[in-house]
Amino acid sequence: MENIQERETLKKVHDFFKKSKDKSEGNNAFLKKLLGNNNLGDIIFERLTLFFAVLVFLLIIFMGWEMYSSSILSIKKFGWGFITSSTWDPYSQVFGALPMIFGTLVSSLLGLLIAVPLGLGVAIFLAELAPDWLEKPLSFLTELLAGIPSVIYGLWGIFVLVPWLRNTVEPFLQDKFPNSPFFQGAPYGFGMLAAAIILSIMILPIISSISRDILKSVPNSQREAAYALGATKWEVTKIVLRNSKSGLLGAIILGLGRAIGETMAVTMVIGNRPQISASLLDPGYTMASVLANEFSEATSDLYLSSLIELALVLFVITIIINIFARLLVWSTERKWKLSSS
Amino acid sequence: MEHRKEMEIKLKLKNITFYRRKSTNVIMLTLSLLSALITLVPLIFIFYYTISKGIANLNLNFFTKLPTPVGETGGGMVNAIVGTLILIAIGGGIGIPVGVLTGTYLSEFGHNKFGATVRFFTDVLSGVPSIVVGVVAYTLVVVPMKHFSALAGGVALAILMIPTITRTTEEMIKLVPQSFREAGLALGIPKWKTTLLIVLKTAWKGIATGILLGLSRAAGETAPLLFTALDNRFWSTNIFQPMASLTVNIYQYASAPYKDWNDQAWTAALVLIILISLLSLIFRIITRSKYKTTN
Numbered sequence: 001m002e003n004i005q006e007r008e009t010l011k012k013v014h015d016f017f018k019k020s021k022d023k024s025e026g027n028n029a030f031l032k033k034l035l036g037n038n039n040l041g042d043i044i045f046e047r048l049t050l051f052f053a054v055l056v057f058l059l060i061i062f063m064g065w066e067m068y069s070s071s072i073l074s075i076k077k078f079g080w081g082f083i084t085s086s087t088w089d090p091y092s093q094v095f096g097a098l099p100m101i102f103g104t105l106v107s108s109l110l111g112l113l114i115a116v117p118l119g120l121g122v123a124i125f126l127a128e129l130a131p132d133w134l135e136k137p138l139s140f141l142t143e144l145l146a147g148i149p150s151v152i153y154g155l156w157g158i159f160v161l162v163p164w165l166r167n168t169v170e171p172f173l174q175d176k177f178p179n180s181p182f183f184q185g186a187p188y189g190f191g192m193l194a195a196a197i198i199l200s201i202m203i204l205p206i207i208s209s210i211s212r213d214i215l216k217s218v219p220n221s222q223r224e225a226a227y228a229l230g231a232t233k234w235e236v237t238k239i240v241l242r243n244s245k246s247g248l249l250g251a252i253i254l255g256l257g258r259a260i261g262e263t264m265a266v267t268m269v270i271g272n273r274p275q276i277s278a279s280l281l282d283p284g285y286t287m288a289s290v291l292a293n294e295f296s297e298a299t300s301d302l303y304l305s306s307l308i309e310l311a312l313v314l315f316v317i318t319i320i321i322n323i324f325a326r327l328l329v330w331s332t333e334r335k336w337k338l339s340s341s
Numbered sequence: 342m343e344h345r346k347e348m349e350i351k352l353k354l355k356n357i358t359f360y361r362r363k364s365t366n367v368i369m370l371t372l373s374l375l376s377a378l379i380t381l382v383p384l385i386f387i388f389y390y391t392i393s394k395g396i397a398n399l400n401l402n403f404f405t406k407l408p409t410p411v412g413e414t415g416g417g418m419v420n421a422i423v424g425t426l427i428l429i430a431i432g433g434g435i436g437i438p439v440g441v442l443t444g445t446y447l448s449e450f451g452h453n454k455f456g457a458t459v460r461f462f463t464d465v466l467s468g469v470p471s472i473v474v475g476v477v478a479y480t481l482v483v484v485p486m487k488h489f490s491a492l493a494g495g496v497a498l499a500i501l502m503i504p505t506i507t508r509t510t511e512e513m514i515k516l517v518p519q520s521f522r523e524a525g526l527a528l529g530i531p532k533w534k535t536t537l538l539i540v541l542k543t544a545w546k547g548i549a550t551g552i553l554l555g556l557s558r559a560a561g562e563t564a565p566l567l568f569t570a571l572d573n574r575f576w577s578t579n580i581f582q583p584m585a586s587l588t589v590n591i592y593q594y595a596s597a598p599y600k601d602w603n604d605q606a607w608t609a610a611l612v613l614i615i616l617i618s619l620l621s622l623i624f625r626i627i628t629r630s631k632y633k634t635t636n
Contacts, residue, residue: 039533044533045537046533052442056443056462057459059466067473067477120376122373148561148614149562151588151591151610155391159394160386160390232363258468260470262470263564308476315470323465325468
């Protein structure tokens with residue numbers, strides 16, 4: 001009984017402070033009126049910070065506009081054909097980006113296919129299973145993986161991953177599945193498979209760390225309720241997962257966004273040939289790697305403008321993906337914050 | 342009799358479900374542990390190869406000599422090491438003030454729709470591929486100047502740093518207790534001085550961590566430099582000229598068909614990792630408890 005009363009008083013105090021915090025803006029306005037805040041420094045300071053905030057806000061719009069206006073030549077010449085045609089031939093000045101769009105999507109989705117189960121597994125381990133002394137160093141190590149520059153992944157890909165694929169994995173796959181369309185062609189090592197594996201390693205830390213945060217934001221009362229009904233640890237975890245579905249989807253999509261924009265590591269291992277092939281062993285090309293390879297060598301205006309248009313397509317795709325994913329992550333985290341407060 | 346049999350069957354079924362649930366539990370939890378272990382494998386591999394392959398060529402020459410022409414052994418990457426430092430300095434020179442001030446705006450004045458929009462846009466900006474930022478820096482700086490330059494590379498790096506610095510600054514300033522601001526204002530100190538001298542000073546450690554994170558990410562960027570700062574085989578500290586960087590060198594040396602170049606790429610990778618770790622070490626020393634933050 002006493003306990004309940006105490007709690008109610010606490011809640012009242014809490015509410016009071018919360019209200020006064022919300023009102024602090026209004027109070028400031030009142031004080032301003034009362035004292036007449038015409039401090040020049042204040043006005044300059046607020047305007048200055050506002051200026052930079054507006055700058056950052058405009059940056060994205062400006063980036064889109066800048067690329068649009070620089071690629072007008074190719075937009076006018078090819079129209080929608082730019083993303084539906086599969087000929088990319090700088091010599092005869094014909095530019096169709098379909099093979100690169102295909103390469104980007106396939107390599108990223110394959111990367112996701114490997115990274116999602118692993119990343120979610122790691123997140124579950126970190127959020128639900130690992131004791132504190134294990135969770136911290138392990139989180140640190142996965143974040144370390146995210147901090148390695150992508151060109152070092154590429155370097156490792158060229159000299160370690162690709163030879164291993166060429167000599168061990170790809171012959172093995174061809175031996176086991178001789179008729180599968182996915183494993184045709186000479187095993188170069190360089191190709192879609194190598195790109196997908198490198199990408200999966202690179203996006204794994206993103207997926208696992210965001211998912212971990214989302215799982216941790218699920219209130220403990222949910223777990224306790226499930227345990228009280230006699231659920232096993234995995235069943236509890238399943239409930240937690242089901243409750244944070246949309247946030248986890250957001251984490252996965254953020255990983256996809258990263259994979260689509262990833263440049264160096266992919267450029268170094270994918271083989272860089274503009275073709276659409278079902279075989280994972282064949283070389284491919286992605287939008288980002290075309291830019292990395294050909295941008296500084298573009299000889300004609302049309303060539304350059306086509307490359308910039310490619311960057312614009314990449315920009316639009318990643319922006320859409322990011323907006324979507326951020327909204328998902330935000331809404332899940334807010335859901336728990338609202339219900340717990 | 343009937344009844345007993347029924348009970349027995351029910352009990353058996355119950356046992357079966359019980360064991361099935363138990364075993365699913367063990368299997369799934371083991372898989373989760375396994376995925377955590379698998380994640381560590383590439384990390385160990387990458388560090389192992391970078392260190393073991395990079396250390397062979399790690400000598401004084403690497404830090405003091407310029408690259409030699411193909412075929413000649415020896416030579417180093419002093420120009421690329423200095424180049425990387427200059428490039429992140431330019432990036433930081435532009436990106437840090439913009440990021441810190443935007444973060445200050447968001448936490449001190451941005452509790453409105455516009456603030457939320459800016460916050461959202463910064464998050465979206467952090468998802469823009471670095472190569473696209475490179476293209477923008479190209480159209481923005483290289484095209485008007487008519488030649489590649491370190492400045493263009495620095496601009497690209499600055500754009501990439503801004504989201505990280507902005508968001509960390511905002512989060513860190515938010516941690517400063519409201520009473521600090523009130524105490525300053527109560528003494529009649531104008532808001533701008535309170536923000537700069539009290540709030541920012543209290544949050545400075547955290548902000549420095551954000552800046553460090555931005556800088557070290559920028560140091561590892563390759564894609565936005567490929568067609569902005571380009572590359573330079575010679576010694577150059579002129580920011581209006583092309584400039585070498587460690588990352589672009591790693592890319593080119595790794596893709597080249599010469600064995601000694603490939604070896605040097607590993608060394609450059611090792612030096613890059615050391616450089617990034619040094620950056621974080623220096624910041625940690627600077628920010629170590631000179632002012633103890635009280636939260």
